[in-house]
Amino acid sequence: MSATQTHGHAADHHDDHGPAKGITRWLTTTNHKDIGTMYLVFSLVMFLIGGAMALVIRAELFVPGMQLVDPGFFNTMTTVHALIMVFGAVMPATVGLANWMIPLQIGAPDMALPRMNNFSFWLLVAAFSLLILSLFMPGGGPASGWTLYPPLVLQTGDALPLAIFAIHLAGxxxxxxxxxxxxxxxxxxAPGMTLLKMPLFPWxxxxxxxxxxxxxxxxxxAVxxxxxxxxxxxxxxxxxxxxxxVLYQHIFWFFGHPEVYIMILPAFGIVSEIIPTFSRKPLFGYDAMVYATASIAFLSFIVWAHHMFTVGMPLAGEMFFMLSTMLIAVPTGVKVFNWTATMWKGSLSFETPMLFALAFLFLFTIGGFSGLMMAIAPVDFQYHDTYFIVAHFHYVLVPGAVFAIMAAVYYWMPKWTGHMYDTKLANIHFWMSAIFVNVLFFPQHFLGLAGMPRRIPDYSTQFADWNMVSSIGAFGFGLSQLLFVYIIWKCAKGGQKVSAEVWDGARVHGLEWTVPSPAPxxxxxxxxxxK
Amino acid sequence: MNEPRLNQGPTDEQRRRIRRNAVVLGLLALGIYVAFIASGVLGLRG
Structure with missing residues (x-):
């Protein structure tokens, strides 16, 4: 994207009308920035609700024995926590970032279908209102895990149709x-912006x-x-x-594995924006990054059965899904090496977005390596449905996708609000998050290797110590996110004014840095x- | 292409293309939905 430059006063044209006043603005807006903000606020609320459910789970698992909730409610918490985090927090956050940033990065005045944009946001609100309401239905909320495997899921009470309708609306x-x-x-x-001049985030x-x-x-x-x-x-x-x-499992994972990449590819785009800015260098291997992204997306369609090695499938099938899964490491490796090469001999500085991007680089890679371990079919027979899996996908999704979203918020929030966030508090937020996320999830590798099954409210005393450590990490991580909310609120209210460029030398990295801050x-x- | 151009929203041609692309993509999504249910029905009969 280093080739991108602008002419004239194209970027800072002010329009003759602003937003509507009051609640009408938010209900009826077709402005991409308003809708982006609504998506981001919605995802933050869902992140806190889903996080509270995670804390119920970790509180119950703090010590062996049944402590706080009954097993049915525990299962509901694991199910709804996952559904909310995947469909209500991570996906809407990346959609919010896309709404805010894609028009700014490609030089468009708005999204192409602004009314549909508004409709799709409010549909999401309806979907998650229904899902949360399903918790209060007779027989309790959905409790079969986010995969909704039959026949177990068919034992759900009145919550099932509500949850399925919510999934349809969210879809x-x-x-x-x-x-x-x-x-x-x-x-x-914009004229002159060919696809291969487009920044990585829109790509x-x-x-x-x-x-x-x-x-x-x-x-x-499937539903x-x-x-x-x-x-x-x-x-x-x-x-x-x-x-x-088993047909359901095949159909579900044909969706479910690409779903993982739906959450992580935008995170790759974010990191590919941030690392060059704070290395003061263009992205290393831009074309290779684009092709690697496309390769990962293609491969995501042919690996689904690695989630179900233990259902019993022909050896040839196991071999195919094992090898195709391992193949994903190649384009992913291209990305990790290119980010590293971008930093090589760069003039590095470590502002909060860069800290989160670097943590992403290290910790997502840990999640990637444990994924490679589980790709080995005979080994997966041991790991399957244990806490090792829980550790793996949380490393990919929390210090992976969620850290990238936090990096993006710190990176672009000055552009949105016109103010610099409280850098001291933001760095404290980073270090607390980075430490506690490892205290929370790393011990779960040990628990899984020792044989602790996932989705159980009680466990053998041999697992007690690491469960306690993991729960302490969970509460530390949860508390850290309250600081994140405060930092965002403080930055929205005021703070040190920032220039259009915001970050030293950012102008060469994208069109968004050519418009004033806050973006009109x-x-x-x-x-x-x-050019 | 070298002069800044005033953007009064998409041009008529762009609007047509946007509508056409959106309809095609929507139909594609609908087709996949129907196809997977149909494959379930056929699997059940087979």
């Missing part, structure tokens, strides 16, 4: 958001959007079949009627020209 919202992002990038790029989102369109309908199809099995007498997944519960309500009414 429709995601698909509409993805369509919007694709048509915006394909049709509204990773373009590929993510295609993934969403390909796999969200698959998940919707529709669950619904008909439950209410209309079909037997898609019931062996007694000629169906096959309407930007790029005059299209910038990219």
């Amino acid at each position: 429709a919202s995601s698909i509409m958001g993805a369509i919007n992002i694709i048509v915006t990038i394909m049709n509204l790029r 990773t989102w373009l590929i993510t959007a295609y993934l969403l369109i390909a796999v969200m309908p698959v998940f919707a199809g 529709t079949m669950l619904l008909t099995d439950h209410f209309f007498g079909t037997t898609f997944f019931a062996a007694a009627g000629g169906g096959d519960p 309500y309407h930007t790029f009414d005059e299209a910038p020209v990219v």
Whole structure:
């Protein structure tokens, strides 16, 4: 993206009208910045609700024996925590960042379909209101894990149709958001901005959007079949009627594995924006980064059965899914080495976004390595459904995706608000998060290797010590995020004014740094020209 | 392409393309949804 420059006064044109006043602004807005803000606030609220559920889980597991909640409610917490974090926190956060930043980064005045943009946001609010309401239904909330495997899930009470409807609404919202992002990038790029001049964040989102369109309908199809099995007498997944519960697992993971990349590819894009800025160098191997992203997306479609090695499949199938999974390490390795090479001989500085990006680099890689370990089919027989898996995917998603989102918030928040955040508090937030996230999740590797199963509210006393350490880490990490909320609130209210460029030398890294800070309500009414 | 151009929203041609692309992508998503349910139905019969 270093080749990107602008002419004239294209970037800072001020429009003749601003936002509507009061609540109407937020209900009816079609402005990409307003909708981006709403997505980000929504995801923060969901992050806190999902986090509170995680603390219920960790409080129960603090010591062996049943302490605080009954086993059914514990299962509901593990299920709804995951659904909220995946569909309500991480995905909407990256959609919010896309809404805010993609038009600014490609020189577009807004998203291509602004009314649909508003609709997809409010659909998401409806979806999660329903999901949270499902907790209060007779028989309790959904309690079969976020994978909703039959036949267990079919034992859910009245919460099941509510949860399935919520998933449909959230899926429709995601698909509409993805369509919007694709048509915006394909049709509204500034003159001269070819696809291979586009910054990495829109690139990773373009590929993510295609993934969403390909796999969200698959998940919707799977849960529709669950619904008909439950209410209309079909037997898609019931062996007694000629169906096959393993079919559900295949369909679910055909969606589920690309879903992991839907959460992590935008994170790759964020890190690819931040590391060059704070290394004061262009991104090393830009083209290779784009192709590696596309390769990861393609491979994500052909690895799904590594989630189900233990269901019993032919040896050839196990070999195929084992090797194709290992292949993902190649493009991922390209990315990790390119980020490292970008820093090589760079003029590094360690502002908060860079600290989070570096933590991402180290800790996501740990999650990647444990993923490689589990790709080995005979070894996975030992790890399957243990805390080792829990440790693995939390390393990928928390110090991976969530840290990248936090890095993005610190990186772009001065552009959104016009103020620098409290740098001292932000650094404290980083160090507390980085320390506690490891205290929380690293011991879970030991627990899993020692044989502790996942999704249980009680455990043998041999697992007591590391569970206690993990729970202490959880509460430390949770408290650290209250500081994050305070830092955001403080920055939105005021603080040291920042220039358009915000970060030293950032202007060469993207068009967003050519508009004033805070970014005006309407930007790029005059299209910038990219050389 | 070298002069800044006033952007009064998308041009008519861009609007047409945006609408067409959005409809195609929407139909693609719908097609995948139906196809997976149909594959379940066929699997059940087979």
